[in-house]
């Protein structure tokens with residue numbers, strides 16, 4: 346009999362998202378829980394975005410501008426790139442899919458540092474591409490190991506900088522040397538979902554490297570520093586040819602109307618982004634010092650989340666924290682069985698996290 350489900354999808358395990366608060370309430374009746382599991386903005390959405398969305402609610406009977414003209418124009422100005430080199434997606438997640446569906450042929454190779462953001466693997470595997478892994482070194486992306494893994498079949502390399510889930514970042518100079526060492530027909534995707542949070546001045550965006558490496562794609566999102574994860578809007582930079590190719594298969598109205606309106610306003614909300622960065626930096630400082638006091642190991646981060654090593658193991662820690670109404674992310678699915686990942690919250694959320702952690706460990 347003919348196969349119903351494509352072979353590459355048959356054994357695919359769905360992407361495991363952080364548990365939503367509503368689901369916890371539905372399943373366990375726990376109210377007043379806090380979620381520190383999906384690296385969202387603890388301050389909420391950009392106030393300018395909220396205001397713009399409220400003002401434009403009356404227009405949602407219309408289809409959005411499929412070309413995202415205004416948003417691309419504003420991004421073009423901000424990043425000093427032509428509009429023709431910008432694509433907007435239903436979250437940067439969508440653009441990750443578009444890259445794979447546009448450029449990869451089944452059986453071509455994709456190099457993934459591991460562990461990294463799980464979506465790359467899901468998309469490539471589901472599509473039928475061949476994954477080649479390059480393990481991290483001391484929790485950081487190992488560029489020499491990636492170079493060693495390159496073969497004539499290598500088509501795409503995904504690099505998340507800073508890397509989810511380890512929070513470690515590559516320096517701009519390392520990246521530039523790496524790109525120059527690659528064969529010229531390899532596509533490099535630099536996913537910078539968390540780049541706004543990086544505090545090390547040597548860590549920089551690869552946007553400036555776009556000129557010297559024609560097959561570079563840089564991805565950004567409004568989901569983290571701008572607090573618009575629920576709207577689903579992200580963007581990418583690449584060569585005109587690559588953008589034009591992805592546009593051929595992109596859904597015509599992929600970025601919804603309110604998302605475009607919100608993103609456009611959020612780009613002007615420097616005050617909110619600054620406040621976000623302060624909350625994250627202060628939160629990290631306080632969490633690190635509390636963990637030092639408790640005596641738990643953790644990884645310092647360049648992002649708004651970080652890994653904590655737990656003596657109970659990831660799953661047990663996650664379950665015990667969940668019963669207390671604190672949602673964290675167990676790291677088994679990333680192959681880090683002794684680690685949980687937490688996102689930095691508001692001061693009171695961080696405090697509750699620490700108190701709960703001490704309680705479940707005692």
Ligand SMILES: Cc1ncc(COP(=O)(O)O)c(C=O)c1O
Pocket residue numbers: 383384435436437438439462505509536538565566567568574577578579
């Ligand atoms: C590394 C990385 N890239 C992309 C995304 C997805 O971003 P978006 O909400 O824009 O789809 C995430 C979300 O957690 C992420 O961690």
